[in-house]
């Protein structure tokens with residue numbers, strides 16, 4: 001079993017509580033609970049700990065015993081870039097990061113922000129104030145569009161309004177779809193496919209090998225969407241939260 005522990009300054013600032021992360025990987029029958037306890041002792045001052053792990057019954061029992069509760073499952077989907085994605089039936093103008101920064105304010109993305117945050121694990125944890133979860137997503141949008149958190153951003157426009165957005169990050173030979181959302185009124189019309197098509201074109205130009213995207217297991221529409229576009233499940237993990245008992 002491998003244990004990786006880190007502090008999360010981004011969430012700490014925006015949720016206004018000290019956040020830490022524990023990532024368990026290569027989990028097998030030889031789950032080392034001492035190693036897990038040691039890792040948690042390194043985060044004793046944390047007020048909120050995220051723990052991510054592949055499924056292992058003994059480990060799940062242990063993390064429950066330690067006060068963690070499961071908030072969601074995370075699916076990572078992958079698709080090889082060489083296969084491409086069929087173009088959508090609709091044609092809409094697109095804007096890229098530099099043009100978006102020049103022509104749009106963060107307020108223009110507010111409707112998309114809400115569609116996404118309500119799908120997030122932050123929203124599913126009733127002990128995280130909704131306003132803080134919104135602030136976190138707003139900053140994530142801001143950093144992706146107006147700062148360097150995403151390398152590229154592509155938005156689709158309809159009648160001058162932004163109806164969909166995808167933000168892209170490269171990591172080695174993988175291109176990650178970091179945020180992807182279509183305005184609720186525009187869903188089911190091919191806008192999502194158009195954004196993925198644009199993402200594949202960007203990845204091909206950068207010579208990436210795979211496109212990857214992570215989504216919550218219970219976000220059935222998103223899971224169906226990725227599968228329809230030829231993505232296959234790459235990894236499946238469980239996500240837990242633990243709030244320190246001092247919190248209300």
Ligand SMILES: CC(C)(COP(=O)(O)OP(=O)(O)OC[C@H]1O[C@@H](n2cnc3c(N)ncnc32)[C@H](O)[C@@H]1OP(=O)(O)O)[C@@H](O)C(=O)NCCC(=O)NCCS
Pocket residue numbers: 115116119180181182183186187188189190191192193194214215216219220221222224225226228229
């Ligand atoms: C997931 C999402 C981006 C899809 O965008 P969209 O514009 O509605 O999808 P499209 O209309 O381009 O659909 C593309 C394909 O996926 C399929 N699909 C889309 N939504 C689906 C659903 N709810 N159930 C089944 N299939 C679906 C479509 O049938 C379509 O197939 P086709 O091209 O063969 O006809 C959009 O629903 C969304 O923004 N959801 C809320 C935010 C979110 O969950 N984002 C993902 C977080 S990881």
